[in-house]
Each structure stands twice: as structure tokens, then as C-alpha cells.
Amino acid sequence: MDLTSGFEELFEDAPCGFLVTDADGAIRRANRTFLAMTGHRAEDLAGRARVQDLLPVGDRIFYETHFAPLLALQSSAREIAVDFRRAAGDRLPVLLNAVMKGDPGGPREIWICVFAATDRRSYERELLLARQRAEHSEKEARELAGILQASFIPPSLPRVDGLDLAGVYRPAGLGDEVGGDFYDMYETRDGWALVIGDVSGKGAEAAVVTSLARYTLRAAPAREPTPSAILASLHHAVVRERTDRFVTVAYAQVSLAPDGGCLLTLSLGGHPQPVHLTGAGASQVGRPGTLLGMLRRLRLSDVTVEVRPGESVVFFTDGVIEGRRDSELFGEDRMERVLLEARDESAATIADRLLQEVSAYQSGVLSDDVAIVVLKVPAAPVGPDQRDR
Amino acid sequence: MSVLVRNHVKVSGRPDGKPLVFAHGFGCDQNMWRLVAPAFEDAYKVVLFDYVGAGRSDLSAYSPERYSSLHGYAQDVLDICHELDLTEVSFVGHSVSSLIGVLAANAEPDRFADLVLVGPSPRYIDDDGYVGGFSAQDIEELLESLDSNYLGWSSQMAPVIMGNPERPELGEELANSFCRTDPDIAQRFARVTFLSDNRADLDKCRTRALVLQCANDVIAPEAVGRYVHAALPGSELVLMRATGHCPNLSAPEETIAAIKAFL
Numbered sequence: 062m063d064l065t066s067g068f069e070e071l072f073e074d075a076p077c078g079f080l081v082t083d084a085d086g087a088i089r090r091a092n093r094t095f096l097a098m099t100g101h102r103a104e105d106l107a108g109r110a111r112v113q114d115l116l117p118v119g120d121r122i123f124y125e126t127h128f129a130p131l132l133a134l135q136s137s138a139r140e141i142a143v144d145f146r147r148a149a150g151d152r153l154p155v156l157l158n159a160v161m162k163g164d165p166g167g168p169r170e171i172w173i174c175v176f177a178a179t180d181r182r183s184y185e186r187e188l189l190l191a192r193q194r195a196e197h198s199e200k201e202a203r204e205l206a207g208i209l210q211a212s213f214i215p216p217s218l219p220r221v222d223g224l225d226l227a228g229v230y231r232p233a234g235l236g237d238e239v240g241g242d243f244y245d246m247y248e249t250r251d252g253w254a255l256v257i258g259d260v261s262g263k264g265a266e267a268a269v270v271t272s273l274a275r276y277t278l279r280a281a282p283a284r285e286p287t288p289s290a291i292l293a294s295l296h297h298a299v300v301r302e303r304t305d306r307f308v309t310v311a312y313a314q315v316s317l318a319p320d321g322g323c324l325l326t327l328s329l330g331g332h333p334q335p336v337h338l339t340g341a342g343a344s345q346v347g348r349p350g351t352l353l354g355m356l357r358r359l360r361l362s363d364v365t366v367e368v369r370p371g372e373s374v375v376f377f378t379d380g381v382i383e384g385r386r387d388s389e390l391f392g393e394d395r396m397e398r399v400l401l402e403a404r405d406e407s408a409a410t411i412a413d414r415l416l417q418e419v420s421a422y423q424s425g426v427l428s429d430d431v432a433i434v435v436l437k438v439p440a441a442p443v444g445p446d447q448r449d450r
Numbered sequence: 451m452s453v454l455v456r457n458h459v460k461v462s463g464r465p466d467g468k469p470l471v472f473a474h475g476f477g478c479d480q481n482m483w484r485l486v487a488p489a490f491e492d493a494y495k496v497v498l499f500d501y502v503g504a505g506r507s508d509l510s511a512y513s514p515e516r517y518s519s520l521h522g523y524a525q526d527v528l529d530i531c532h533e534l535d536l537t538e539v540s541f542v543g544h545s546v547s548s549l550i551g552v553l554a555a556n557a558e559p560d561r562f563a564d565l566v567l568v569g570p571s572p573r574y575i576d577d578d579g580y581v582g583g584f585s586a587q588d589i590e591e592l593l594e595s596l597d598s599n600y601l602g603w604s605s606q607m608a609p610v611i612m613g614n615p616e617r618p619e620l621g622e623e624l625a626n627s628f629c630r631t632d633p634d635i636a637q638r639f640a641r642v643t644f645l646s647d648n649r650a651d652l653d654k655c656r657t658r659a660l661v662l663q664c665a666n667d668v669i670a671p672e673a674v675g676r677y678v679h680a681a682l683p684g685s686e687l688v689l690m691r692a693t694g695h696c697p698n699l700s701a702p703e704e705t706i707a708a709i710k711a712f713l
Contacts, residue, residue: 084700085666085693113668118584119591122644123599125669125695126477126545127629133699134481134628142598165485182598189597 078175084161086111086129089170098155098177100148112173115145117152128157132171136161142182145175154182203237210236213243213271214432221246221253223317225437227408229416233263233380233427240430241267241306242378243275249282251314255325257376257434258310258332270306270354273298278312288312288328289361292353296330299354307355311335311347311376315436322369322438328361333382336375336397337366338404338411343397346374373411373437375400380429384419391422408435453533457499457526458506461534463491468563469536470494470713473527475545475569476643478629479505482544485702486709497534501526503635505628512635520546520646524553531561540713542566544698545669546643548678553648555657565659566709569695570678571670573647580649583671589644593637600633652681659685660712662705666693686712 072079078095082088088106096103099115113121120143131138137160144152156176163169210232218226232240241260246253256278260270277298281291292312299308309331316324327335331352334345350361368374377396384391396415403414412435419431453459460480463470470490472483480498487496500507501523516522527550531539539562543551548570555562574582575589659682663675672689679687688708692701 111666117591118588119593119595121668122584122588122592123595125667126475127599129694130478130482130696130699131629133696134478134484143595185598 078155078173078177080112080171080173080175082112082171082173084163084169084171086113086124086171088112095175098147098175099145099153102148105148116143117146120144128159132159132161142178142185154178156181199237203235206232206237206239209239209268213268213275215245218246218434219248219253221315221317223321223438224315224323225408225439226255226435227412228432228434229412230432231416231420231427231430233430235426238263239265239268239271241271242380242430242432243271244376244432244434245275245278246434247279249314251282251316253315254278254282255313255315255376255434255436256310257378257432258308259378259380259430259432260308261306266304267306270299270302270304270308273302274308274310278310287363288314288326289350289363292328292330292350292361293359296353296359302354304354307331308353309333309379310353313374313376313436318367322367322372323436325366325368325374325436327364327366330361333377333379335377336400337368338373338375338400339369340371343401343404368436368438370438371405371440373404373408373435375411375415376434376436377415378430378432380427380431381415381419381433383429384423384431385428386422386424391419395422408437411435411437453529456502456508456511457530458508459497459499459530459534461495461497462487463494463496465495467493467495468538468540469497469531469534470540470542471497471499471527471530471536473541473543473547473550474500474504475543475547476639477545481505481628482696482698483542484699486698486705489702489706490709494540495536497530497536499526499530501639503639504631509632509635512632514638517638518642520550520553520642520648523547523550523642524557527551527554528558528561531558537561538563540564540566542568542709543570544568545570545695546646549646549648549651552651552655552657552659556651556654559656562657564713565655565657566662566712567659567678568662568698568705569664569667569670569675570661571674572649572652572678572681574644574669575647577647580677581671581673583668583674584644586645589640592644593640596633596636596640600630600636649681652678655682660708661685661687662690662697662708663687664690664692664694664697667695669695688712 073093078098079092081090088110091106113124128138128141139158141157144154147153156178157173159171159173161171214230218228228244240263244257246255260267277295281294285291285294311332312328314326327347329347329350334347337344337346346366347364348362351359382393399415399418403411412433415433472487474480474482479500490496503512541551548567551565574584575586576582661675661679663672679685690697690704692704694700697705
């Protein structure tokens with residue numbers, strides 16, 4: 062076989078286009094495959110056109126700002142996606158691989174391989190569009206989750222004379238799923254009700270149960286005499302819903318005492334015991350009861366707690382104590398330490414401090430939703446005229 | 451985070467020399483000056499850097515608000531000058547960096563002695579009576595082109611691209627790494643670059659300036675170079691033999707000679 066003519070034929074009829082250009086892109090030679098791909102004539106290219114001239118303007122800028130610098134910096138560039146303008150006026154999507162031959166300072170030329178990539182590029186465009194759509198949907202889902210979640214938590218807790226109240230909530234992870242945590246405070250026949258709860262699981266189904274729990278708890282005090290009876294009615298409502306979700310709730314009936322303190326009548330349905338912060342220390346209050354909406358036999362009780370001026374009760378969801386770092390939990394001891402250090406602060410500061418510690422413990426990304434509500438009886442009674450200062 | 455790390459600042463040359471700051475344009479990073487900067491190290495304190503969002507800068511420092519106009523990029527230049535306590539600065543800006551240099555010099559005129567503008571364009575899109583060379587449609591096409599060429603970027607690649615000189619085995623994967631960054635940032639930088647109109651800032655510039663204009667530059671055509679020269683009072687214009695938009699890579703000797711003659 063005649064090597065020279067064999068290589069000549071390989072150059073001309075290779076299964077990809079070949080371009081040989083000067084360092085500035087001026088075309089010296091184009092092979093037959095390239096001419097066939099683009100419909101250009103050899104005499105219109107060699108010595109007359111630069112590669113850039115065959116590109117649409119957007120790609121021309123890309124050529125100058127990326128392709129040419131890459132070739133100069135590393136003598137090669139790979140998988141550069143551009144379109145060639147064909148003689149007929151339409152475009153041919155291609156991928157280019159190129160090498161710069163010759164030494165810096167001496168004569169240099171660029172060898173370019175041109176692969177037609179019509180199908181691949183249109184597929185890539187579809188993928189790109191699909192990704193953009195996915196990103197858009199994800200953003201929407203996050204917004205929806207945020208809006209739905211916000212409806213489970215009052216925008217602000219009511220002002221109750223003689224009480225300092227604060228609630229904080231932070232969703233797990235990136236907050237793109239609706240969590241099951243909720244809290245609420247509202248006026249009832251006998252004073253005020255403070256509830257905090259957690260529906261198992263996440264997403265739309267959990268949101269339905271969270272919603273059910275919130276309106277059931279709001280309506281029940283009109284019919285039921287005690288916090289435990291109110292929780293029992295929620296239990297039955299969840300069971301009737303035939304969901305496999307269950308709910309934990311801490312329900313406190315709050316009555317203000319004439320001497321400035323307040324009385325909580327507390328019932329716990331499977332919920333972690335709130336922490337009572339006094340001058341003597343921190344203690345868990347309420348008697349643990351059964352989860353709501355799951356077990357056949359309910360065990361709920363009412364416990365009365367007296368909260369004196371200067372004292373607080375901290376309600377929280379399990380996302381606080383079960384916050385995870387590697388395999389270790391944030392835990393009750395750590396929570397108690399944080400609360401004791403903060404006990405002389407305002408309700409808002411106590412709540413924020415605990416949230417910050419739990420969040421920092423997990424490097425800022427929570428493994429589970431966290432809700433915290435702090436009820437504090439201020440040491441000196443706070444009147445409405447002082448509060449707005 | 452220190453500005454020097456944020457902008458991947460490299461200082462070389464004479465510690466007591468007059469400062470010469472080289473700034474890269476849209477597309478790649480400080481490597482664009484690889485063939486030019488060393489020629490100044492014997493006489494100058496040479497400063498190279500990457501804008502936030504380019505090269506080996508700290509991508510987490512990128513903020514869409516700050517970098518929504520060229521002023522944010524000019525602030526990068528000023529931050530570096532402050533951090534290194536540079537005065538009497540000679541600033542060499544390629545492409546969009548020319549105008550970034552003008553903005554920086556306008557903000558702190560006392561800090562800058564000279565500006566070298568390599569392939570400057572104060573506005574890329576044609577306007578009533580002004581020929582920038584592009585239409586708005588062209589710029590949209592560029593953004594699409596960026597999209598198809600940044601397909602290979604992924605968050606796993608990011609830390610690799612951000613700099614692992616101690617892992618040369620990654621080299622093969624990093625075929626186009628000099629000109630790579632987060633595609634979202636590249637898109638935004640492209641928009642800011644090609645949709646800016648800084649013609650009015652030229653009139654305000656009182657810093658001594660050199661315009662280096664290449665032949666056959668599709669990005670900044672000769673007419674634009676002449677416009678910049680006319681708009682900058684007392685500027686010099688050098689029409690180079692080099693072709694294209696990157697004489698710092700394609701004709702380093704000619705570029706070096708022109709800068710030296712001016713300085």
C-alpha cells in the first residue's frame with residue numbers, strides 16, 4: 062500500500078471533518094468530509110475564511126473567549142460544542158476537538174476534528190430544558206412547602222398580659238418538604254390554650270393530618286372539659302381519618318393567677334415532656350401519655366404545674382433532642398444545659414438560643430424539623446404600656 | 451476570608467517595584483497573562499488574580515447582587531489594591547477588564563497611574579449611531595452556547611476545578627479547566643459583560659490610558675477601539691499586527707513591547 066496516498070485518503074474521507082488552520086483560525090485546508098457536512102466549497106474556505114467566520118455570532122464569541130485561549134494555554138481543547146453555518150444557510154451542530162501544533166514563537170497551526178452532533182446536541186438541549194424544568198419545579202415545591210408549613214404556625218403568638226411568649230420553627234434540611242411540626246396558642250373558654258405537636262412523616266399526607274390536628278384542637282375545648290379529653294378527641298379524629306400517621310401533642314391549658322404567676326394544666330399525648338425552668342433548676346413536667354391516632358388503648362392524664370414569676374416552661378418537638386451529629390444525639394442533658402444558661406433571658410432569647418445550639422450541633426442542617434415554644438412569666442409583671450417600648 | 455485567597459491573588463516580581471496589576475476578561479482566568487506577566491517581573495511588582503466566580507477564586511464568595519454590574523468587579527480590583535496597599539498602580543485589563551479598570555480608576559483616581567486597555571469595548575450591543583458589533587439576539591446565542599459547553603460541569607467537579615495542584619492525575623478530566631467555572635456564574639458574568647453600557651464612564655476617566663487594538667477582533671472591532679481612544683482624553687491608541695481578541699496569548703511579544711513602550 063502506498064502510505065502517502067493512503068494517508069491522504071484517510072485525511073480526506075475520514076469519518077469526521079478535518080480542518081487545518083493558522084493559529085488565528087484562518088483555514089488552510091478542509092477535508093472532503095467537512096465539505097460534505099457543511100456544503101461549503103474548498104475554494105471558498107482555504108485562504109479565504111477563518112473558522113470563526115463559519116460560526117454564528119454567539120459561538121464566535123465563545124470561540125474567542127474560550128476556544129482560542131484554551132488552545133493557546135494548553136495546546137488542546139476537547140468537546141467544544143458549536144454550530145457551523147452551512148452553505149445552505151442552516152446550521153450544523155458539531156463537537157470540536159482541536160490541537161495546536163508547533164512551538165510557541167515558531168509557526169503554529171491548529172488541527173481540528175469536527176464531529177456532526179445533531180442528535181446528541183438536540184438530546185442535550187432536551188436534557189438542559191428538563192433540568193431547568195426540574196429546578197423550577199423544585200423551587201415551586203419548596204415555596205409550596207413553605208407556604209403550607211407557615212399555615213401550621215401562627216405568624217406571631219398572641220400577646221397575653223402577664224406572659225412572655227415566643228415560638229420558633231426551623232424545617233429539616235433544605236426545607237423543601239412539608240414537615241409535621243406545629244404549634245398554636247389561642248383563647249378558650251377557660252383562658253388560653255398552648256399546643257405543640259408533631260405528625261409522623263412528611264409531605265402532603267402528613268400535612269393533611271397536621272391540618273386536621275390543628276382545627277380539631279381549636280374546636281375541641283368548646284366540648285371537652287380537660288386537656289386529656291381534648292387529646293382523646295384528637296386521637297379519635299385521627300383514627301377516623303384512616304391514615305397511618307400518628308400525632309404527638311403537648312396541650313397546656315393556661316390560666317393566669319391573680320398573683321402574677323400562672324397555672325398550666327398539661328396533658329401529653331406521646332410528646333416529649335416540656336422543661337420547667339425555675340431558680341432551682343430544670344425539671345421535666347407532665348406525665349408521659351400514649352401516641353395519638355395509633356394505639357387502641359389511650360393513657361392520658363392531666364397534671365397541673367405552677368409557673369411563678371421568673372420561671373418558664375419550654376415546649377419543644379423531638380427534633381431538638383434527636384438532633385444528630387454522626388451517631389450522637391443532641392439529647393436532653395445538652396438541652397438542659399443550654400436552657401439553664403439562658404433561663405434569665407426573655408422567652409424569645411431562650412427559644413432562639415436553643416434553636417441555635419441544636420442547629421450548630423448539626424452544622425446548620427437539621428436532620429428533623431424543630432419547633433420550640435417558650436412560655437415565661439416575667440419576673441416583674443409586664444404591662445401593655447411597657448411592652449411596646 | 452482574606453481577599454488574597456478569595457481572588458486567588460499571586461504577587462511576583464520586585465517587592466519594592468511599582469505595582470502592575472493584570473486583570474483577565476470574560477472566559478478564562480489569570481492564566482491569560484501567563485506569557486506576558488513574567489516579562490515585567492524584573493522591574494515591577496506583578497499582581498495577578500481571578501475575579502470572584504472565575505478560575506480558582508472562592509466561588510462561595512460570589513453574590514449575584516454584588517456582581518450584577520461591572521462595579522462589583524471593579525470592587526474586587528479595589529479590594530486587592532487596598533489589601534496589598536498598592537498605590538501608583540498600573541492596571542492592565544483584557545477585554546471586559548479594560549472597562550472594569552476604568553471604573554476602578556474613576557472610583558479612586560489617586561490610586562491609579564496608568565491603564566492599559568487590551569481590546570476594550572464600552573458597549574457590545576449596537577445603539578443609535580454607535581456600532582458595538584452585536585445585537586441583543588447575538589448575546590442570547592452566546593448564553594445558549596455557554597449552556598451547551600458547560601454541560602460537563604457538575605458539583606462534584608467543582609472542588610476539583612477549584613484547585614488541586616497536588617493531584618495531577620485529575621488533569622485528564624480537566625481538559626478545559628482554565629476556562630471553566632460554575633455555569634450559572636459564567637452566564638451571569640456573560641450577561642453583565644455583554645449587556646453593559648459604560649460609555650459614559652469613559653468620559654469621566656482622567657487616568658493616563660493606552661488602547662491596544664488587534665486586527666480582525668470580532669469581539670472588539672477596530673471602530674470600537676477608536677471610539678474608546680477618542681472618548682478617553684489624552685489616551686494613546688496602538689493598532690497591533692496581532693489578530694483576534696487575545697493578543698496576550700497569540701502575540702505576547704508584541705503585547706509586552708507595546709505595554710513597556712507606554713509605561
